[in-house]
Amino acid sequence: MSVEVMPGLSLREEDLRVTYILASGPGGQNVNKVATAAQLRFDVSGSAVLSERVRTRLLEIAGSRATRDGEIVLTGRRFRTQLRNREDVIERLAEMIREAAHRQAYRVPTRPGKGARQRRLDGKAHRAGIKRNRRIRLDD
Secondary structure, eight states, rough: EEEETTTTTEGGGGEEEEEEEOOHHHHHHHOOOOOOOEEEEEEEETTTOOOOOHHHHHHHHHHGGGOSSSSSEEOOOOOSSSHHHHHHHHHHHHHHHHHOOOOOOOOOOOOOOOHHHHHHHHHHHHHHHHHHHSSSOOOO
């Protein structure tokens, strides 16, 4: 069984360790008895499916959710069932991996053309003329 992150990249279920912990918040008497919050641990540094560039970027994106050992820890407690919380943390991890795998488009710096520079100067001259005509003339 695997989790499809994006085309050409999927995580094995064995790489994801999900444990369940007690959730805080509303839930009545059940909140103290049933462990519905899901805690996912994913070993980024030991993952064979991620490239070195994606691993480095993923740990940057994770920030405080990453441990010193190169493991990401995500906790999901938004929902009242274990299954929904488990799906939530897996989807959040997949989104982080998608963001880490995305390459920014390389921007080639360009200079404005001659026509664009001339239009800019014409606009400035036009505004200057408008302001010049607003002045009070005391010649008369």
